[in-house]
Amino acid sequence: MKLLSRLGAAFIFCHSLLPLTASAQSQLTYTTSWIGNSFGFGDGKWVQQDIQAIAVGPDGTVFTNAPWDESGSEIAAYRGGDRIAVAGFTHGWGAAGGDAVAVNHTYLYAAMSIGSENNKLVGADYPPAGQEWFGITRRTLTNLSAGVPFSAGVGNSANATKNSFLPVDTVTTGTDAAIRGLAATDSELYLCDTYANRIVVLNANTMQPLRSWSVSSPGRIAIDTDSTLWVISGISSGSLTILHFTADGTALAGTLPLPAGAIPADITVTPAGQILVADNGPSQQILVFNKDANGQPRAAAPVGTRNGIFHAVKGVPGNWRFNGMTGIALDPAGNLYVAQNGEGPRPAGSASVGQGAILESYVFNSHALNWRLYGLTFVDSAAFDPATPASVYTGSKRFTLDYNQPVGREWSYAGFTLNRFDYPDDPTFHQPRGVRGEPMVRRINGRPFLYTLDPGAHYLNVYRFDAAHGETAIPSGLLAQNPLPGTWPSGQPGYGEWLWRDVNGNGLVDVSEISSNPSTGSTVGNGFWWVDAPGNVWLATPLSGIREMPLQGLDSAGNPIYTYASSKMFAMPQPFTRLARLIYIAESDTMYLSGFTSAIPWDATHWKEAGPVLARYDNWSSGTPTQQYAVSLPWNTQSNPQTTAVGVAVAGDYIFVAELYTAKVDVYDAHTGQPVGYMTPGASVGNTSGWVDVYLGISAVRRDNGEYVILVEDDARAKILMYRWTP
Known part of the structure; x- marks a missing residue:
């Protein structure tokens, strides 16, 4: 991929790498609950x-x-x-x-x-x-x-x-x-x-x-x-x-x-x-x-x-x-x-x-x-509707929350968003595992849109909603880092990136609706997709930097429009040698990146991890962004179980990092990068959870009353962990 670097070496560095300190070992005071079981x-x-x-x-x-x-x-x-x-x-x-x-x-x-x-x-x-x-x-x-x-x-x-x-x-x-x-x-x-x-x-x-x-x-x-x-x-x-x-x-x-x-x-x-x-x-x-x-x-x-x-x-x-x-x-x-x-x-x-x-x-x-x-959930994470923290989507479900109910009873099953009869061409059914997971919910012009990742984060699926179809998430688009295995869909390229938009609004992947990336001569690789609040799509490629695909509006069928021609490219910033996660907060023009460095390089045995380093960059789109800090995340591949970071979420004043094997969520101050403490599953869920098995396995929101609600994938027992914490 040819990169049109907007940032290059124009970063201003404010802090060196911050090590974990003893305060990261302080357990916070919080409540553990769950959704979906x-x-x-x-x-x-x-x-x-x-x-x-x-x-x-x-x-x-x-x-x-x-x-x-x-x-x-x-x-x-x-x-x-x-x-x-x-x-x-x-x-x-x-x-x-x-x-x-x-x-x-x-x-x-x-x-x-x-x-x-x-x-x-x-x-x-x-x-x-x-x-x-x-x-x-x-x-x-x-x-x-x-x-x-x-x-x-x-x-x-x-x-x-x-x-x-x-x-x-x-x-x-x-x-x-x-x-x-x-x-x-x-x-x-x-x-x-x-x-x-x-x-x-x-x-x-x-x-x-x-x-x-x-x-x-x-x-x-x-x-x-x-x-x-x-x-x-x-x-x-x-x-x-x-x-x-x-x-x-x-x-x-x-x-x-x-x-x-x-x-x-x-x-x-x-x-x-x-x-x-x-x-x-x-x-x-x-x-x-x-x-x-x-x-x-x-x-x-x-x-x-x-x-x-x-x-x-x-x-x-x-x-x-x-x-x-x-x-x-x-x-x-x-x-x-x-x-x-x-x-x-x-x-x-x-x-x-x-x-x-x-x-x-x-x-x-x-x-x-x-x-x-x-x-109700497996290999599935959860995300909040930006319109209200009382509405939560997983890949194929919607739940409503009543935070006044007892632990484990806050949730109600409100909607099943897959519809195999109306939309048999939903990309979900043709991607690995055939299960829609890893959601992001965005509001564009006040209307809800669901974006989901497959378990390997190779594909970004786009869905719209309308009143006539109730809770059904209508297939609207697909951005693919590489071709899907097999013969579906007809018309996808033999190699390289491609995208589909449901131009005629019928929910079928028609050949005429598929576009290939003309500048990609091979597959992008195992990148990570992120959709920001206004609906712009970001891709953190492992080795080639970062791409933004700005939202070009909605078409006549109500689908978000993305094009390769309108993409913007950013070079990989220091200190990274390989990117693994990206969170862009458009409201403050703040970029959070995690990945690997020359000190701890990537290796194939940790293919799903978020990496050992997290960095924040302010004024990202200005042309002269400032690196506010780069902090060491939990990382010890010699321990038993291994300690590695797999999921990252940002809400309000805090960063929440899910560890893969240890049933632990580490909390950092989003402004300074300093560790605040950690959370582990409480007695209500048996003091345990399964591994966080997917790229986007954690999300968080700050409620109007100052409480933070953190949702974490728990494959082990068919549920979503829910932590409630008031700083």
């Missing part, structure tokens, strides 16, 4: 970040399963709106959860997988090198952490689930052979072997095979009141039907008649014999089938609001407004349980963990809500 972990509980399948026991206990939860709650149990157990031994050491679960009066049966972690794990507990096992773990309902061994069982010889895993398919590592359906009676276990196109029936007590028959990529399975079976077929092809079989595998005439556009996600049978189907198509309803005098299913009125969370004021959550159902079940008392993840069942071959978990219960006949639980 029904439990804060102060009581050891959290709601898992994804739910792919559920089963319900006779007493109303809901058992869940998913391939991954960051803190090991892949398989868990909930009852009466409380989390009562976690299975354990489904996370790490080659183990992962799965996509199906079933219970009878004695056992829990759950799909899971065991691998060798790139051949690091060897022995009888693990598959051969280069292979992976997909199968079933069996646990007792009274103690989910205890496996129930059987003669064909293998694995986990060093823990309480020894020899309680049944390998069903052994496949090459990277092949998705997940079991997608389970159903159980007290004597038999029905297993949908999606990969091998068959249903296998096992003795529920000995786990020995009894019989099997062929079905094209079977998924969820339900046992009817007459002991026949309903099976979703076509999981691998995406052409889904619901087939009917006797318990011995004899095909029965006809399929369950689904309405046009329906995408069956799960199936269950009520105690009265009604067949219920979770429809993950545009209807987002539970389809209901009654049986006529001959026992044949006939469609009845569906349950739930038509279009779910996208009905009327789109994106507003509420009772019976479903969003990506993954599981439905009823208990003998007639209570309905619905699991959702904002997406639906994990597509074959996908590593998706959904868009946040919701588990809720209703009285099926009266439609009254029993309870609801949330685990």
